[in-house]
Amino acid sequence: MAQTLATPVAPSVSLICNTKPSISPSSSSLSFRSINPSKNIGGLRIKCVRVGNVEIPNNKRVEYSLQYIHGIGRSRAKQILSDLSLQNKLTKELSDDELIQVRDEVSKYMIEGDLRRFNAIAIRRLKEIQCYRGIRHIQSLPCRGQRTKNNCRTLKRGKRVQIAGKKKPPGPK
Incomplete structure (x- = not known):
């Protein structure tokens, strides 16, 4: 018996994420499955949208x-919506044109890798x-004037260390 594989055609590859093709043993057709599907286009279930090389949630x-x-x-998110005069609706309800507008507007800002690189260079310059x-x-240690006697545990790395030989005060009798 000849097996045929039916491959669904995606309308826009940039919209697709978190889909895993699988061939089930009971049927010979290729299907795309996703956890918590929210949009179904031509056999593909789209869970999230890519904007600025980041998958943003659809729901x-x-x-x-x-x-x-x-x-x-x-x-900045409010500013982007007001510049595009978009309503604050669910991401999965955005049309393709609105999604393209959002992508173009987000690409005007320094985001993700460029921003991280810029900050790392600035810190490296301060160290040099x-x-x-x-x-x-x-x-x-904190560099913006915070006190270090009691706080800044995340920067000092670790839990508070007890001093050996220090006795606890007696409790109530």
Whole structure:
């Protein structure tokens, strides 16, 4: 018996993510499956959308799903929506034209890898010139004036260490 594989045609490759092709033993057709499918186009289930080389969630509003991109926060996401005069609807409800507009608007900003690289270069420069902030970065201590006696556990790396030989105060009797 000859096996035939039916391959679904994708309308836009950039919209597809988190889909895994699989051939089931009971049937001889190729199917795409996804966890929690939200949009079905020609046999493909689309779970999320790619904007700025980042997969943003499909089941959240555009304002919040844009914040998954490094470099876009709450105010910049609101600014993008107001510049495009888009309503804050679910990401899966965006049309192809609106999605292209959002991608073009997001590409105007410094995001993801470029932003991380820019920040790393700035920190490296501070370390090289041995300024106060650079020295604090080298020592893994806060460099914006925070106190270090009680807080900054994440920068000091680790849990609080008990001092050996220090007795606990007596408890209530």
